Amino acid sequence: MEKVTNQIPKNISLSELTGEQRGLLNKILSPVISLSAFVGFWYLMSLHYNSQLLLPTPRSTFTAFVLFFKTPDVWKNLLLTLERVLKGFSCAMIIGVPVGLLMGVSKTATRMLDPLLGCFRQVPIMAWVPLSIIWFGLGNGPTIFMIALAGLFSVVLNTIVGVRNISKDYFHAARSMGAGSFSIFRHIVLPGALPDILGGARLALGGGWMAVICAEFIATSAGFGFAMVEAQTRMETEKLLALMILGAFVGYLMDKCICAAGNVLTQWK
């Protein structure tokens, strides 16, 4: 009779894994462990307080989250808010990049604008809310203004750094090859500062996303932030928590998008 060889592999113990496999396992397991620990802690605390108003359980929050997929209102508010973010962010870029480039190349411009920038930057962004309501009323106006303002400073400052960090050799090289001022701006300053400009854009978008939610708490009657206040006043804490989680996801996705765009634009790096 033929012998049947045993095809089932014997149990693999951790010590038999190669270094690479162990690294991969570690990479997957570590965040899973910390996240489950957090949710476990949340669950225990919700049991302890035993109040859907104070701290809903992870399960009811998850249910509220799933329910979003059946409520168009949530998405309508989210889209409205995203539209505001994009508009405000665009304003920040359209104003911030040229100002930053100018300050990066011109010492006079820096001397003139630096004190102004330094002062305005110190005003907490939320302190602009009352004035922006006076100026723009309620709705899109103040929110877009706040997002633009929140992003403007990081765009300007990063652009300046980007221009100043370009190696002097590149300017010398371009000049010794016959390049004029415009050509140097177009072929050296712009591409050389681009990685830092994109860094500024990333901060501006993140900052804008934070600012818009806060602005919507106060200065509007629609949008993602408004939906959160609504959930709070209706005492639907599980919906509020679910909205917060959704907000985190959206912010994360926006950040990933801008990083991906940056990688495409600066392949040479």
Added chain:
Amino acid sequence: MIKLKVEHLGKTFSRGDDTRVVLGDISFEVEDRQFVSILGPSGCGKTTLLSILAGFQDATSGNILLGNRKVSRPGPDRGFVFQNYALFPWMTVKENVMFPMKQQNVPREERERTAARLLNMAQLDGKENFFPKELSGGMKQRTAFIRALAGRPEILLMDEPMGAVDFQMRQKLQEELESLWLKEQITVIMVTHDVDEAVYLSDRVIVLSSKQGRILDDVFIDLPRPRDREAEAYEKHKTRLNSLLRKAFKEI
């Protein structure tokens, strides 16, 4: 024919009452198609001299004549090869090589033709669309060299073009540079602190002293090319320059 004339060039840096003479009174002439090295200990002002020739810095006194024209600002008549190559990282190899020609409004067809010829000469075929970060040290150097040539300069200025590479690589790069130069036959002024490099590449070596940046000696190297590093005459030149360099160093 005299290509470059340097007349009583001086450079002093001053800050408050403190003045430091970097270049004393430098005068020399360079023949057309000559490969001249400027050799000296670090701090002797050789890089300052080169950057004044390129127009990146102003001289305190003296004149530079290229052909019969006085030059002071940077210009495409003087090609420059930087120590770290200074290839524009956001441009591909080909875009880098095309850049000087674009700046001088060379017609597109001619641009393409010249770029193709130079890339082929530097054995960079197939690497046209690489970014500098994707190149080896040798390829970077060759790109920098042909980029400087692409602008049709009358003279090439090179600042320690092999400064950033290890010894083995250095010899290989020197040989590559020599063969490229033999094909182009352009006037070159190269700054170096490496005696072997100076002897291997140059027709003539100007030794600077570190004391007040003056010319200590002017040595002609009349050896057949490509040069044999093991030849007796080669060794002799090295020994002589080494002792000059020691002397230059002691003069501090």
